[in-house]
Amino acid sequence: MKTKRIMIALLCVLLLLVSACSKQEEENTVSGLHGDQYTVSDEAVQVGTEGGEYEPYTITLNLERSGIGQNMEETFTSAPVKAIASGDQMADFFFDLGLEDHMAGYTRGSCWSTVSEYPARDKVKKLAPDGTGLAKVSKEDIIASGCDFMMGWDSLFSDNNFSVSFCLEHGIIPYFPYCCSDSATFEDIYKDYEVLGNVFGVQDVAAEKIQAMKDQLAFVKETLGEDVYKNPVKVFVYDSGEETPFTACQGMPGDMIKLAGGISIFDDIEKGWAKPSWEEVVARDPDVILVLDYDYDTEAKIEFLKTNDFTKNLRAVQEGRIYSACCSDMQGSAGSAGTVEIMARQFYPEKFE
Numbered sequence: 001m002k003t004k005r006i007m008i009a010l011l012c013v014l015l016l017l018v019s020a021c022s023k024q025e026e027e028n029t030v031s032g033l034h035g036d037q038y039t040v041s042d043e044a045v046q047v048g049t050e051g052g053e054y055e056p057y058t059i060t061l062n063l064e065r066s067g068i069g070q071n072m073e074e075t076f077t078s079a080p081v082k083a084i085a086s087g088d089q090m091a092d093f094f095f096d097l098g099l100e101d102h103m104a105g106y107t108r109g110s111c112w113s114t115v116s117e118y119p120a121r122d123k124v125k126k127l128a129p130d131g132t133g134l135a136k137v138s139k140e141d142i143i144a145s146g147c148d149f150m151m152g153w154d155s156l157f158s159d160n161n162f163s164v165s166f167c168l169e170h171g172i173i174p175y176f177p178y179c180c181s182d183s184a185t186f187e188d189i190y191k192d193y194e195v196l197g198n199v200f201g202v203q204d205v206a207a208e209k210i211q212a213m214k215d216q217l218a219f220v221k222e223t224l225g226e227d228v229y230k231n232p233v234k235v236f237v238y239d240s241g242e243e244t245p246f247t248a249c250q251g252m253p254g255d256m257i258k259l260a261g262g263i264s265i266f267d268d269i270e271k272g273w274a275k276p277s278w279e280e281v282v283a284r285d286p287d288v289i290l291v292l293d294y295d296y297d298t299e300a301k302i303e304f305l306k307t308n309d310f311t312k313n314l315r316a317v318q319e320g321r322i323y324s325a326c327c328s329d330m331q332g333s334a335g336s337a338g339t340v341e342i343m344a345r346q347f348y349p350e351k352f353e
Contacts, residue, residue, distance in 0.1 A: 054078055057198040061164075061174065065181060066154035069164055074173055079200045082145060084127065086134035086152030088113035089328045090177070093151070093192065095120045096209060096334035099200050104145040107134045111327045112295045115342075116335045131295065135161045142172075149173045149199075153180050179332030182272040185255040186217065189332050213337035217259055220344045223351050228261040233347050235262040236286035236316070238301060239327065240294070242308070244275045248292075252332040260343035262288070278310035288347060289316045292327035323347070 057076045063069035083102055085091040087109035094103055100120035105127040112130070113121075127137050127145070134152060142150075142162065150156070150167060154176045157164050167174040175195075178188035190210045197206025221229075235257050237248035247264070248254060251272025254264050265284040266276055289311075291301045302322050305311045316322065323346040329335040345352050 054201055055198075059175070059195055059199070061176070063157075063164065066158075068154065068158055072164075074175075076173075076199050080149035080173060082147050083149040083151065084134070084142070084145065084147045086150070086156050087111060087328070089331050089333045090151045091121070091124070092116055092118065092328070092334040093177075093196060097193070097196060097200065097202055097205055099196075099202065100124050102200060104147050107132060107137065109133045110294055111331070113326060113328045113333070113335065114293050114296060115326045115329060115338065139166065143170055147172050149175065151175045151177065177332065179252050182251045182270070184252045184272070184332060186213070186259070186336070188252070189213070189336055192332075209334070216337040216341060220259065220341050224261045224344060224348060225351070228348060228351075229258075232258065232261050232263045233287040234265050234284070235288050235290050235347075236265050236281055236284070236314075237290045237292065237330075238305060239273070239292045240301075241275065242304065245278060245281060246273060246275055247281075248272065248330065249274050252336070253330045256330060256336060256340050257290070257343065259340045261347050262290075262343070278308075282310055282314065286314065286316050288321040288323060289314070290343065291322060291324045292330055293324050294327050298324040 054077070059074050059076075061072050061074060064071050079102065081102055082104035083094065083099070084104050085094055085106040087107060088111065089109075091103075091106040091108075092113050094100060094106075095116075095118035098120075100123055103124045105125040107126065107128045108130045110131050110133065127134065127141065135156060139162065148171055150162065150172050156162060157167065157174050157176065162172075162174070164174055166172075177192040178184060178195075179192055181188065190213070193206045193210050194203075197203040237253060237257070239246040239248065247266055248257070249264055249266040249269040249271050253272060254267055257264055265281070265286050266274060269276070289305060291298050291305070302324075305314075305317055305322065311317055323343070325339050325343055326335060329339040
């Protein structure tokens with residue numbers, strides 16, 4: 001009888017241990033709406049206010065917007081510790097929030113942040129040479145980095161690159177920002193800051209950054225005045241391309257141009273970016289041209305516009321109304337509010353005297 005009681009006691013202890021392990025596993029499991037599951041690294045740490053606790057946070061990945069799967073939810077029970085950012089646009093979100101210690105690395109891509117200065121940019125590991133995108137980094141290197149959170153455009157998570165399935169299988173939480181949508185506005189940048197603030201436990205810092213952006217945009221709006229917004233300058237955004245121009249239409253760049261007192265001459269195209277013809281550019285006769293700076297290549301692009309048969313006789317070229325803005329920030333990033341002010345000062349210098 002005594003032996004039986006001992007066996008029962010040992011069984012109870014075993015059941016308690018199994019239950020505890022199951023609970024721990026459940027707490028670290030992220031589930032998708034379509035059944036995918038994976039476990040957050042056991043090494044994940046809690047961040048936030050000193051002595052505070054990490055509060056679980058759930059986000060929804062809108063995979064359907066780019067046709068790469070069904071929408072899924074991701075619940076964080078601890079902050080990622082080895083995040084990877086694709087390009088300066090994404091990396092600047094982390095640097096601005098002071099999250100460099102939670103990064104395994106980043107790539108600068110071809111579209112550099114040519115305005116912002118973050119000391120962390122030189123501290124965090126670059127996973128590829130400048131000018132090379134994250135998609136060119138091998139899957140083996142991504143896995144070896146210990147990556148548990150990856151932030152990039154939707155295309156980064158297509159089957160041709162690091163698919164959602166690949167991420168799930170290797171404990172990587174994929175995230176593509178709201179600001180990358182063709183219909184994005186500044187509200188989506190604020191949303192991205194809120195998401196990252198909650199995911200990494202730096203909600204207060206995120207709130208401060210959001211308010212700073214709102215204050216800067218309010219300053220621009222007040223300085224320009226209502227009349228400017230009623231009669232905005234027509235802007236041709238020259239991103240790249242010689243045979244056909246690649247230009248900004250709506251989405252994040254379109255919203256930024258409007259806030260700066262302008263409007264894209266291709267605002268009627270319901271996309272963030274498009275490739276109209278040079279003939280269409282000429283027909284729409286822009287008041288100003290905005291060259292997007294990739295890697296300090298503005299001067300070369302301006303020279304092309306001044307010599308290209310289609311653009312050399314444009315009124316904006318003849319009048320010297322060719323300006324520039326950081327391409328990375330024009331897509332939606334930490335420096336986007338600052339870029340709105342830069343554009344406004346270029347479009348309406350007399351307003352800021």
